[in-house]
Amino acid sequence: MPVRLIRPPDTEDVTRFLRMLFLRTERQIINEITRKRVAGYVDYAEVAALERVQQILQSMQDECWEYVPEMIEKLFYRSDKDTSGYRNARTLTAPQTAAVNQLSNNLLGEIAEASETAYKTVQSFYTIARLEADPYRRAALKQVAAQEATGYGWTQTSVRMAQELKNKGITAFVDKAGRRWTLSNYCNMCVRTTARQAEVAAILTADDHDLWQIVKIGSTCPVCAPLEGRVYSKSGTNPDYPPLSLAFGKVDPDGTDDLTNTYLNIHPNCLHSLVKYTTIGKTEKQIQRDKDFSDPGKNPLNRDPRTKKQIAAYQEKEKNRRKLLADIRQHKEYRAALGREVPKEFDKFREMKYNEKEQWQTIQRSFRNRFSLQEQLDYEINGEKLFIPKQAKFENVRTIAGAGSKATLRMAKSLAETYGGKPEEWKKKVGKIESGKYIFDVHWYELNGKQYRAKIKTRREKL
Numbered sequence: 001m002p003v004r005l006i007r008p009p010d011t012e013d014v015t016r017f018l019r020m021l022f023l024r025t026e027r028q029i030i031n032e033i034t035r036k037r038v039a040g041y042v043d044y045a046e047v048a049a050l051e052r053v054q055q056i057l058q059s060m061q062d063e064c065w066e067y068v069p070e071m072i073e074k075l076f077y078r079s080d081k082d083t084s085g086y087r088n089a090r091t092l093t094a095p096q097t098a099a100v101n102q103l104s105n106n107l108l109g110e111i112a113e114a115s116e117t118a119y120k121t122v123q124s125f126y127t128i129a130r131l132e133a134d135p136y137r138r139a140a141l142k143q144v145a146a147q148e149a150t151g152y153g154w155t156q157t158s159v160r161m162a163q164e165l166k167n168k169g170i171t172a173f174v175d176k177a178g179r180r181w182t183l184s185n186y187c188n189m190c191v192r193t194t195a196r197q198a199e200v201a202a203i204l205t206a207d208d209h210d211l212w213q214i215v216k217i218g219s220t221c222p223v224c225a226p227l228e229g230r231v232y233s234k235s236g237t238n239p240d241y242p243p244l245s246l247a248f249g250k251v252d253p254d255g256t257d258d259l260t261n262t263y264l265n266i267h268p269n270c271l272h273s274l275v276k277y278t279t280i281g282k283t284e285k286q287i288q289r290d291k292d293f294s295d296p297g298k299n300p301l302n303r304d305p306r307t308k309k310q311i312a313a314y315q316e317k318e319k320n321r322r323k324l325l326a327d328i329r330q331h332k333e334y335r336a337a338l339g340r341e342v343p344k345e346f347d348k349f350r351e352m353k354y355n356e357k358e359q360w361q362t363i364q365r366s367f368r369n370r371f372s373l374q375e376q377l378d379y380e381i382n383g384e385k386l387f388i389p390k391q392a393k394f395e396n397v398r399t400i401a402g403a404g405s406k407a408t409l410r411m412a413k414s415l416a417e418t419y420g421g422k423p424e425e426w427k428k429k430v431g432k433i434e435s436g437k438y439i440f441d442v443h444w445y446e447l448n449g450k451q452y453r454a455k456i457k458t459r460r461e462k463l
């Protein structure tokens with residue numbers, strides 16, 4: 001029986017339920033794949049696994065089908081119309097009902113398409129013998145070639161492929177720039193955009209006012225810059241002003257110019273506001289100036305109205321945004337790999353990264369060495385003293401006891417007393433190191449990415 005999420009109360013962000021649903025769905029799919037791969041299941045189990053993935057995606061769609069119309073209707077009730085005489089009128093007008101239905105159908109369609117793409121992604125991951133020369137097939141063949149060269153079993157390379165999928169997520173959408181969106185990220189973007197569209201539609205359909213102006217905020221993106229400040233006709237029938245569909249874009253290029261044929265926003269995540277425009281109190285000169293500014297014939301859309309200072313400010317904002325997102329991803333990766341060695345708070349992590357050079361370099365070395373032997377490993381076989389050099393690369397690293405494993409680490413208390421840390425933070429790990437002649441199985445204890453008491457369990461000659 002699938003576990004259902006608890007619906008948020010009306011006082012909270014109504015989109016949070018869907019965001020949690022998408023994240024849960026993606027985690028369930030990845031866990032299903034990881035469970036199959038780590039357990040070493042072979043191809044005959046893939047059919048059952050794919051059926052389970054299909055059930056997970058269908059469950060997500062079923063919950064969305066029930067919740068999305070309710071969410072969008074709540075967004076209408078919370079919009080600015082509540083402050084304009086609709087606070088006690090809890091019934092939507094016919095145009096508003098049509099907008100709710102349109103937005104619901106659009107979002108449900110996008111979620112269904114994302115689910116289909118996600119399922120195909122999982123199929124691609126499972127099926128090694130694909131005919132297309134795509135990245136999944138290349139990755140699979142590379143892993144198979146690696147196993148043939150090293151003599152490792154296919155189950156070990158399958159675990160590595162599952163881990164790679166865990167890191168990258170389930171692709172649900174590929175945009176025109178070739179960027180791959182994970183299921184949760186893409187659906188979250190769709191929900192945010194739809195929520196904004198619902199707010200815009202609620203304002204525009206609250207009454208019959210026809211002329212609206214997109215607020216000019218300056219230092220904006222190049223998509224919005226030529227559109228802001230202009231006056232638009234909601235109905236598309238006013239001869240003195242361009243239709244609002246010019247800014248929002250038309251679903252059917254050959255269709256009508258009214259709201260039902262628009263995307264109800266300039267672009268995803270756009271936060272531009274709309275205000276009612278009136279000629280009352282304006283001089284003829286002011287009215288004509290607004291008409292000329294709004295007219296695409298006299299003020300072409302391909303002309304960027306921003307000053308050099310505004311363009312520079314926007315570029316700096318985007319640069320800082322990309323830097324922030326990169327730091328967030330890096331913080332998560334470093335925390336997952338090194339644990340308490342990395343500050344838990346993101347602000348402290350950034351402070352260390354940019355202002356504490358020596359500590360940051362130490363953290364970077366630890367991260368780079370997480371799959372390397374950190375100290376020279378001396379050993380003796382048949383009276384011959386030998387060693388494995390520092391920085392030798394591990395393959396097939398896994399935790400066999402302690403933190404991150406179901407097995408208990410019996411040495412945890414003793415290790416904590418000797419080297420520090422908490423007993424529950426210690427783990428025992430294993431990995432393989434290859435030389436030109438031998439394959440070594442190495443065991444060691446680890447705390448926050450640092451290796452302790454490394455030793456060789458077996459050494460065998462390569463075939």
